[in-house]
Amino acid sequence: MTSEALRQSFLDFFEAKKHTIVPSAPLMPSSPNLLFTNAGMNQFVPYFLGEQKAPYGRAADTQKCIRAGGKHNDLEDVGFDTYHHTFFEMLGNWSFGDYFKTEAITWAWELLTEVWGLPKERLYATVYSPGKGDPAEFDQEAYDLWKAIFEKEGLDPDVHIVNGNKKDNFWMMGETGPCGPCSEVHIDLTEKGDTKGSLVNADSSRCIEIWNLVFIQFNAEADGSFKALSEQHVDTGMGFERVAGIMATTEGFTDFSKPPSNYDSDLFQDIFTHISNLSGNTYRGTVPENRDDLSGEEMTDVIFRVLADHIRTLSFSIADGILPHSDGRNYVLRRILRRAILFGKRIDLKPGFFAEMVAPLVEKMSPFFPELADQHKVIYKVIKSEEQAFERTLDRGLKLLDRITAEHDKITGAQAFELYSTYGFPIDLIQLVGRERSVMVDIIGFNAEMEKHKSLGGHQTEVISIVEAGEEDSRTQFVGFDCRDITKIETELSGHI
Numbered sequence: 001m002t003s004e005a006l007r008q009s010f011l012d013f014f015e016a017k018k019h020t021i022v023p024s025a026p027l028m029p030s031s032p033n034l035l036f037t038n039a040g041m042n043q044f045v046p047y048f049l050g051e052q053k054a055p056y057g058r059a060a061d062t063q064k065c066i067r068a069g070g071k072h073n074d075l076e077d078v079g080f081d082t083y084h085h086t087f088f089e090m091l092g093n094w095s096f097g098d099y100f101k102t103e104a105i106t107w108a109w110e111l112l113t114e115v116w117g118l119p120k121e122r123l124y125a126t127v128y129s130p131g132k133g134d135p136a137e138f139d140q141e142a143y144d145l146w147k148a149i150f151e152k153e154g155l156d157p158d159v160h161i162v163n164g165n166k167k168d169n170f171w172m173m174g175e176t177g178p179c180g181p182c183s184e185v186h187i188d189l190t191e192k193g194d195t196k197g198s199l200v201n202a203d204s205s206r207c208i209e210i211w212n213l214v215f216i217q218f219n220a221e222a223d224g225s226f227k228a229l230s231e232q233h234v235d236t237g238m239g240f241e242r243v244a245g246i247m248a249t250t251e252g253f254t255d256f257s258k259p260p261s262n263y264d265s266d267l268f269q270d271i272f273t274h275i276s277n278l279s280g281n282t283y284r285g286t287v288p289e290n291r292d293d294l295s296g297e298e299m300t301d302v303i304f305r306v307l308a309d310h311i312r313t314l315s316f317s318i319a320d321g322i323l324p325h326s327d328g329r330n331y332v333l334r335r336i337l338r339r340a341i342l343f344g345k346r347i348d349l350k351p352g353f354f355a356e357m358v359a360p361l362v363e364k365m366s367p368f369f370p371e372l373a374d375q376h377k378v379i380y381k382v383i384k385s386e387e388q389a390f391e392r393t394l395d396r397g398l399k400l401l402d403r404i405t406a407e408h409d410k411i412t413g414a415q416a417f418e419l420y421s422t423y424g425f426p427i428d429l430i431q432l433v434g435r436e437r438s439v440m441v442d443i444i445g446f447n448a449e450m451e452k453h454k455s456l457g458g459h460q461t462e463v464i465s466i467v468e469a470g471e472e473d474s475r476t477q478f479v480g481f482d483c484r485d486i487t488k489i490e491t492e493l494s495g496h497i
């Protein structure tokens, strides 16, 4: 099944179950507490809080999500594993005071096994089982539903139902507010598929979580108690690329020899072909056993995955009006972009390569996300201008970094700050290089330098490029600036974005 057909079959399945299909919310979150939209439920928060009445009892969609920075930060795993992206689509179905656990669980099983044909004997369901001090009670209702399903399939519920505690199986929006237990579906993709649930939630690339079903039934009160809600809701989230990848790697569940990879799905193929053409390297699909000690081939594969992931994050964000810049979510994007450029350099990709990756991505994804085609030019220009700005100092910065790491076993706070402020190297990149070369980075010293710098007048010397207002579209003209006063730039920007 192609990824397009897979996405559509999810939406069709829930449409047939009387769900209203809604568009993805933008990546720019409506809540000031979030860096990016990071889950399907974000756009429905007012309904769960009872602040607004949902216009429908049931909804389903695919939601653009970014998990880089904040509570959910998967950036460090990207590329090194095969199932965490910074940008991904979360498929979801919702009930707003309508159906509850019976339908949510029954339909999840029906879609996964009957419509998509996932092998039943490899599926595991987790159920909330509180540990000491955890809220609420064992989720007997979910347990009973799964038990009936597994028994009907001739599978042992004692093996296929796995208990999970608060960390994995109790969802809370915050300290107070709507919350409830969740039940997740995991799939065992070991060669033999005989792990009996022992790898569930164990960070194994052979056994991954595919779907989270959250049952919102309590309100966490300020006094620490949990009150039953008068209306119960369902909030589910499934990793679209994970399912697409599982189907592709296993060739429709016929071959379990290779570890599953999201990057085997057609979603990434054109981008990989493009990187191959540009760099002369081939993607081989290896996954590093030990992240601190990668072979050349493993590193090349990590780089392919990082680049393919990061171009999606940058392009989708820019299309939604979030541009790389110097602080907050905008700086997260800039860091991701610079990370991509540094990784790309390692396989000798030429300056400007990252902007050239926009076209194959837009072509692949714009049939479902037309905003990419609409904003194609903008995306390209922003990335190109950012890339040029970074390229201006990149080689000199790398030389300095090489010299420091060759001569010392530590990067001092002052050196790290120089790399950051003069050469535009985000601190996490300096740490990444340090780790690879077994050189410590003095983060405390770096932070002290940063503070000192701020108190000396707050001039930001990081190389930056910014967007200037154009007459017809504020995001279409881009001018690179060096060594500008950051407050001034922010004032300029605030009017335009």
Ligand code: ATP
Binding pocket: 067, 074, 083, 084, 085, 086, 087, 088, 090, 209, 210, 211, 212, 237, 238, 239, 240, 241, 242
């Ligand atoms: P994991 O434990 O694998 O990190 P999670 O428990 O953090 O996942 P949820 O918050 O439950 O994930 O999100 C719902 C679903 O979204 C997950 O079941 C998974 O399939 C998918 N998902 C979560 N994070 C990512 C990611 N970084 N990249 C791709 N898919 C993801």
Ligand code: MG
Binding pocket: 072
């Ligand atoms: Mg996670």
Ligand code: MG
Binding pocket: 168, 209
């Ligand atoms: Mg999880």
Ligand code: MG
Binding pocket: 168, 184, 209, 212
């Ligand atoms: Mg989860």
